[in-house]
Amino acid sequence: MNAERTASPNARRTDLQDQRTDPQEAPEAARETAPETDSGAAARTAVVTGAGSGIGRSVALELLRAGWSVALAGRRDTTLRETVDLAAAELGDAVRERALCVRTDVSEPDDVTALFAAARERFGRLGLLFNNAGTFGPGGVPVEELPYDAWRHVVDTNLNGAFLCAQAAFRQMKEQEPRGGRIINNGSVSAHAPRPHSVAYTATKHALTGLTKSLSLDGRPYRIAVGQIDIGNAATDMTARMRSGILQADGDVAVEPVMDVADVARTVRHMAELPLEANVQFATVLATAMPYIGRG
Numbered sequence: 001m002n003a004e005r006t007a008s009p010n011a012r013r014t015d016l017q018d019q020r021t022d023p024q025e026a027p028e029a030a031r032e033t034a035p036e037t038d039s040g041a042a043a044r045t046a047v048v049t050g051a052g053s054g055i056g057r058s059v060a061l062e063l064l065r066a067g068w069s070v071a072l073a074g075r076r077d078t079t080l081r082e083t084v085d086l087a088a089a090e091l092g093d094a095v096r097e098r099a100l101c102v103r104t105d106v107s108e109p110d111d112v113t114a115l116f117a118a119a120r121e122r123f124g125r126l127g128l129l130f131n132n133a134g135t136f137g138p139g140g141v142p143v144e145e146l147p148y149d150a151w152r153h154v155v156d157t158n159l160n161g162a163f164l165c166a167q168a169a170f171r172q173m174k175e176q177e178p179r180g181g182r183i184i185n186n187g188s189v190s191a192h193a194p195r196p197h198s199v200a201y202t203a204t205k206h207a208l209t210g211l212t213k214s215l216s217l218d219g220r221p222y223r224i225a226v227g228q229i230d231i232g233n234a235a236t237d238m239t240a241r242m243r244s245g246i247l248q249a250d251g252d253v254a255v256e257p258v259m260d261v262a263d264v265a266r267t268v269r270h271m272a273e274l275p276l277e278a279n280v281q282f283a284t285v286l287a288t289a290m291p292y293i294g295r296g
């Protein structure tokens, strides 16, 4: 675990100003019932796992653009820093005050504890966890040939890692004053329907739906809103195979359409910026023409 620290005494105040001018603030009715500080500076702090590439990077950039403070987590420090460099190139060097890189393996309980401790020390209150880190595992391996270690690696990352991060966020959100926060789990359309030879990925993504529902129920008394985004074919490293041709349910190999990852990031931001009294429980965002709806 390695944290990049560039704390500024003014960082919190800057975030508060951003929040007050944000057009997506809570509506009047919600503001009446929510404690004032809930829409204040510290509520706009997020932990984003897998923030060094693909969807996590795009979401981290979108949140930074919107004035959030973001703790970026992933196993590779260099790619996390690249994400912050991209933000700085677009938004100016001041954005570095709102970005904290924490090298983290989400499947390691001690790393996850250290991640949330570092985010808390730097930003205080936690408003959002985007539980995004994941792996497809070895694609195209039939179930009867899948090594147990490969199965376990996917389960450790996609399910156990998501649980550990959600548990750490839940604990903090339950204890902080005022209570509450939001967790968005990154599921998949594989939480609904498998691709051929994807047993580990599909099983963990189905399990994430159970994690989301359970946390959503258990979070109610504490103003913890838990939702899930199920994505299909956003253009990232993970979906590079869609563009070269991927095995279909009928045995064909076909190129599939993909969509811009920025369209996912905007959806996550919308979910993140709702008042805690409202929750997108499940959102499905996919490449419009991909083979999914209509059994192919």
Ligand SMILES: NC(=O)c1ccc[n+]([C@@H]2O[C@H](COP(=O)([O-])OP(=O)(O)OC[C@H]3O[C@@H](n4cnc5c(N)ncnc54)[C@H](OP(=O)(O)O)[C@@H]3O)[C@@H](O)[C@H]2O)c1
Pocket (backbone or CB within 6 Å): 049, 050, 051, 052, 053, 054, 055, 056, 073, 074, 075, 076, 077, 079, 104, 105, 106, 107, 132, 133, 134, 135, 136, 157, 161, 186, 187, 188, 189, 190, 230, 231, 232, 233, 234, 235, 236, 237, 238, 239
């Ligand atoms: N792209 C899509 O169309 C699509 C569709 C459905 C669902 N998803 C989901 O979206 C999420 C992100 O995928 P992506 O498409 O953006 O692919 P990606 O670019 O491969 O991103 C995966 C990210 O997870 C991180 N990661 C993997 N194992 C980790 C671990 N043990 N600890 C911490 N971080 C870890 C990786 O960083 P490090 O290697 O540096 O750790 C990487 O940044 C995944 O959960 C995936 O299942 C994507």
